[in-house]
Amino acid sequence: MTDDDPMAGQPTPAALRALPSRTLSLVAMQADRMVSEGLARLDARKWHYAALVALREGGPVSQAELSRRTGIYRSDLVAVINELAERGHVERSPDPADRRRNVVRLTGKGREHLARLQEVVVSLQDELLAPLTPAEREQFSDFLTRVHEHHARR
Amino acid sequence: MTDDDPMAGQPTPAALRALPSRTLSLVAMQADRMVSEGLARLDARKWHYAALVALREGGPVSQAELSRRTGIYRSDLVAVINELAERGHVERSPDPADRRRNVVRLTGKGREHLARLQEVVVSLQDELLAPLTPAEREQFSDFLTRVHEHHARR
DNA sequence: AACTACCGTTAGTGTCACAAACGTTAGTCA
DNA sequence: TGACTAACGTTTGTGACACTAACGGTAGTT
Numbered sequence: 063m064t065d066d067d068p069m070a071g072q073p074t075p076a077a078l079r080a081l082p083s084r085t086l087s088l089v090a091m092q093a094d095r096m097v098s099e100g101l102a103r104l105d106a107r108k109w110h111y112a113a114l115v116a117l118r119e120g121g122p123v124s125q126a127e128l129s130r131r132t133g134i135y136r137s138d139l140v141a142v143i144n145e146l147a148e149r150g151h152v153e154r155s156p157d158p159a160d161r162r163r164n165v166v167r168l169t170g171k172g173r174e175h176l177a178r179l180q181e182v183v184v185s186l187q188d189e190l191l192a193p194l195t196p197a198e199r200e201q202f203s204d205f206l207t208r209v210h211e212h213h214a215r216r
Numbered sequence: 217m218t219d220d221d222p223m224a225g226q227p228t229p230a231a232l233r234a235l236p237s238r239t240l241s242l243v244a245m246q247a248d249r250m251v252s253e254g255l256a257r258l259d260a261r262k263w264h265y266a267a268l269v270a271l272r273e274g275g276p277v278s279q280a281e282l283s284r285r286t287g288i289y290r291s292d293l294v295a296v297i298n299e300l301a302e303r304g305h306v307e308r309s310p311d312p313a314d315r316r317r318n319v320v321r322l323t324g325k326g327r328e329h330l331a332r333l334q335e336v337v338v339s340l341q342d343e344l345l346a347p348l349t350p351a352e353r354e355q356f357s358d359f360l361t362r363v364h365e366h367h368a369r370r
Numbered sequence: 371a372a373c374t375a376c377c378g379t380t381a382g383t384g385t386c387a388c389a390a391a392c393g394t395t396a397g398t399c400a
Numbered sequence: 401t402g403a404c405t406a407a408c409g410t411t412t413g414t415g416a417c418a419c420t421a422a423c424g425g426t427a428g429t430t
Contacts, residue, residue, distance in 0.1 A: 082341055082353070083247040084266075085360040090244030091418085092367045093237040098385095107385095112238075126408060133242075135388065140410055162395045162408035187236055193366040194359060199236070205348060205356045206239040212347040213246045245387085252416090261416090280377060289419065294379055316377035316426045377426070383419080395408075400401100 093190050100182045105149070106175075109134055109142045111183060114151065114168065114176040122167035124157065151175050247344050254336045259303075260329075263288055263296045265337060268305065268322065268330040276321035278311065305329050 094108075101107055109132070116131045117123070125143060129136040143166060146152035151172030157163035168176075191199045248262075255261055263286070270285045271277070279297060283290040297320060300306040305326030311317035322330070345353045 080357070080361060081337065082357050082360065083251050083337075083344055085357065085364055086240075086247050087244045089360050089364045089367075090241045092364065093240050096367075097237050124408075136409070137388080137390095137411080138386085160396070160408085164409070183235065183237075190237055190367075191363065193362045198359060201355065202359045203234070203236050203239065205352060205359075206236065206243050207234060208347045209345065210239055210243045210246065213243075213250075213344075278377075279379095290378075291380080291419080291421095292417085314377085314427070318378070371430100373428100373430080375426100375428085378424100380421105380423080382421085384417100385419105386417080387415095389414080390412085392411085393409095396406085398403100398405080400403080 096186050096190060097183060100186050101179060104175075104178055104182060106179055107145075109138070110146055110151075111176075111179050113139070113142050113146065114172060114179065117152065117166065117168040118173065118176060122165050124160075124163040125154075125166060126163070128166060146172065149175075250340050250344060251337060254340050255333060258329075258333055258336065260333055263292070264300060264305075265330075265333050267293070267296055267300065268326060268333065271306065271320065271322045272327065272330060276319050278314075278317040279308075279320060280317070282320060300326065303329075 098108060101111060112132045112134065113128060116128055120127075120131060123131070125139055126136055128134070128143075129139050132139075134142060143152060143154055143164075147154050149171075151169060153167050153169055154164050155167075157165045191202065194202060252262060255265060266286045266288065267282060270282055274281075274285060277285070279293055280290055282288070283293050286293075288296060297306060297308055301308050303325075305323060307321050307323055308318050309321075311319045345356065348356060
């Protein structure tokens, strides 16, 4: 074994003119990694969190509706719901009122689980934004939201 | 053909508490898509652009060095250089001074191509940050850079 | 001469956003 | 009633990406 180099050092030095789009995706990668690792420690993934939150805020819904609320494609949602159901965090049952639909609902266990996840995720936001002052964090979030909404047109 | 729904409408409604990490990755996705589409129109991909810029700023270098400067893994860089060489934007030749290395250099054609790419990419930055004032854009970039550098520790 | 370390390259991993199609079920309207 | 359209959950597949591991070759150091 001689070649081990895990690409040491930071992956992105000066060379490229720091385009916002580039820095942005770099930072997003860092954030994604932090969150994913944090959730993985609790045997969860990003989509689990997103789905659970959406269920808590919106009550029991069909999978299609859940898909719209979370932005998870309905094809991918299948696996997410499977995993959450396996762990007993969610229940999937046919909707008697519309037999095309499944109703997905949060279980008590799921609610507790979500509380733990949320704790982790929220504290990771702090870690992520550590170099910014509270006022700056607010501004930063505001910028992000405005940019996002601007391009989420239609 | 009856089921066609490309997930119409924006992918992310209110339901989830707008965590910065989430909005961030959403916006990064939008930005990535914009840039990728813009470059695709010129038969290029993100990595092509990154490599070309690094070559222009840093002169002819080995692939390993290019990998370090761009953050492209040296395993993936092989294909990028292949593609750029096919198109005549770059030349790859063995380094007589160190026979482990290849020297990669920008061609005249590559330089012209890069100029066109840059035009597109730069104007897309404007489009991306459209909802922000010039002062806000500066701040936004500053925030991103600070956060990025903070987590690119070591 | 032995050892370590770097080089370019190939191959493969897992994840992600996304598309396409299928069988099923509902709603609408002739 | 029957034909048509559309929404549902699901399966399967794709292309891009970040990343790992290992290879044979070469260089530098001891």
